[in-house]
Amino acid sequence: MTEPAAQSDAQTGERFLAADIRALRKTRGLTLTEIALKLGRSVGWVSQVERGLSVPSLGDLRAMADLFDVPLSLFFSHDVPEENERGVVVRAGRRRSLGTSDSGLVEELLSPDLGGSFEMLRSEFAPGAELKKAALRPTEEAGYVVAGTFEIEIDGTWHRLGEGDSFRFAGKPFRWKNPGTVPAVVIWVVSPPVY
Known part of the structure; x- marks a missing residue:
C-alpha cells in the first residue's frame, strides 16, 4: 500500500x-x-x-x-478494504466482537458503526447462559432466532422461542436464557443504539 x-x-x-x-x-x-x-x-x-x-x-x-x-x-477493526463499502457494508469476517465467551454471550456488531438510529447485532448465547438480573433500557428492541432455543422474559412473562420465531418490546425489563444444549443465535436490533 x-x-x-x-x-x-x-x-x-x-x-x-x-x-x-x-x-x-x-x-x-x-x-x-x-x-x-x-x-x-x-x-x-x-x-x-x-x-x-x-x-x-x-x-x-x-x-x-x-x-x-x-x-x-x-x-478497533474499522478497517474496510473497499472504500465504497465503508459505513455501508459489514463483511462476515470483519465484524466487531462485543463480548467474550466467558460471559456466555458473544455479540458481533452487524451495523457498520454505532451511529444511526439503531444497531443490529448477532448474539450467540452459550448453552446454559442466562441474564439473571433483569435489564431495563430506554430502547425499543426486536430479535429473530436464527438457531437454537431461546427464552426471554419480558415484563415478567417468559416466552420460549425456537428457530424462526421473533420478538419485540420497548422500555420493559427483560431477562434471557438458553435452556438448550446447543448455542442459540439471535439477530438483535436495538433503537437507539446502546453500545
Missing part, C-alpha cells in the same frame, strides 16, 4: 472511531464536560477526539471503554 493510501485509511479509521465515541457519549446521555471530568481531560480534547482532530492513546481508549462499559475491542 502506498503512503498516501495508508494515510487515507488511517484517517478514515479515525473518523469512524470519532463517530463511535460520540455515539457512545450521546446514547448514555453524557455531556462533553461530564466525559472530560470522568477521563481527567479537557472539554476541548474530548471535542477534538469526537471530531476526529485528535487521536486518543491506547490508555485513553481503555479509560473510555471502562467509562462506557464496552470492550476495548469495540474501538
